[in-house]
Amino acid sequence: xxxxxxxELIRVLIASDATFLSGEEISxxxxxxxxxxxxxxxxxxxxxxxxxxxxRHGYRLVYRPDRVAPEEIYPHLQTVAFGREIRYLVQxxxxxxxxxxxxxxGAPEGAIVIAEEQHQGRGRMGRVWHSPPQTGIWMxxxxxxxxxxxxxxxxxxxxxxxxRRALAKLTELPVKIKWPNDLLINGxxxxxxxxxxxxxQDQIHYVIVGMGINVNAQVADWPDWLKEVGTSLRHELGRxxxxxxxxxxxxxxxxxxxxxxxxxxxxxxxEEWQQMAGILGEQITARxxxxxxxxxxxxLNEHGALLLRTEQGVVPVYSAEIxxx
Ligand code: BTN
Numbered sequence: 236x237x238x239x240x241x242x243e244l245i246r247v248l249i250a251s252d253a254t255f256l257s258g259e260e261i262s263x264x265x266x267x268x269x270x271x272x273x274x275x276x277x278x279x280x281x282x283x284x285x286x287x288x289x290x291r292h293g294y295r296l297v298y299r300p301d302r303v304a305p306e307e308i309y310p311h312l313q314t315v316a317f318g319r320e321i322r323y324l325v326q327x328x329x330x331x332x333x334x335x336x337x338x339x340x341g342a343p344e345g346a347i348v349i350a351e352e353q354h355q356g357r358g359r360m361g362r363v364w365h366s367p368p369q370t371g372i373w374m375x376x377x378x379x380x381x382x383x384x385x386x387x388x389x390x391x392x393x394x395x396x397x398x399r400r401a402l403a404k405l406t407e408l409p410v411k412i413k414w415p416n417d418l419l420i421n422g423x424x425x426x427x428x429x430x431x432x433x434x435x436q437d438q439i440h441y442v443i444v445g446m447g448i449n450v451n452a453q454v455a456d457w458p459d460w461l462k463e464v465g466t467s468l469r470h471e472l473g474r475x476x477x478x479x480x481x482x483x484x485x486x487x488x489x490x491x492x493x494x495x496x497x498x499x500x501x502x503x504x505x506e507e508w509q510q511m512a513g514i515l516g517e518q519i520t521a522r523x524x525x526x527x528x529x530x531x532x533x534x535l536n537e538h539g540a541l542l543l544r545t546e547q548g549v550v551p552v553y554s555a556e557i558x559x560x
Contacts, residue, residue, distance in 0.1 A: 311483035316345035
């Protein structure tokens, strides 16, 4: 109950768009006594919200701390299911671990795990994902798609298309997709996606789509190895971004793409992916566990594999590190 009053109070304060609201108005809108409103306002202040109180005017929200807590996300959320159930952690080893556990316990489709900081963020190929506090979106989304196991690679491509759309909407930055799951700005990585699943035979139990987005990191604070390959939205834009609004936009795009995929199949996602990909028509080298292939990246096939035209013919690449000039 306390949590929902608090969510509603924050929603009302945000909706008033920094103009004053009387205690009476707030209490009517939230549906609790003025004394209860006062108590919640005090709590919010202790957590870093600045709420100005002026006699005969009421209250006004002056500053919101940059957190990805549920009460910051809900006022922006336009989805039906995605992000409606949230596990929020100030710090954790990896949101993937928490999401696997929750999915095994029966988390509903669209539930998300989100953290301010990860100590052992997981990247692809066993790499570490640098996840310092309050600088990014470190999120795992739980899906239960009624699709065969062999179609699971579609979900990674779908997620990169959805995140790219959300970024394009909010920033107008030139975000490109690099197969299979990276988003780049001016050749540097701003987002990585890690898809993990549990299933058997040809049946999927659940899928965890993990997303790491470098939002407000000051690149100058990063270790040297990361500066060379990565960037953040703040660095590219020259201003910070409100993470909870971005997160809500990503969930909206993700839900829409996912529903579209379940209804219409992979073809529209593939089309959009191909338009946004930075590598089609380029000469690339794909390092796979079976060896390296160099050739021209032609297109995605219906399974989501990248078709590479090499001197030996066309090779479908399912999982690899990609290099190109
Ligand atoms: C990549 O290597 O490109 C994928 C990086 C995925 C990182 C995200 S951050 C949220 C989620 N939790 C993790 O431990 N990893 C993913």
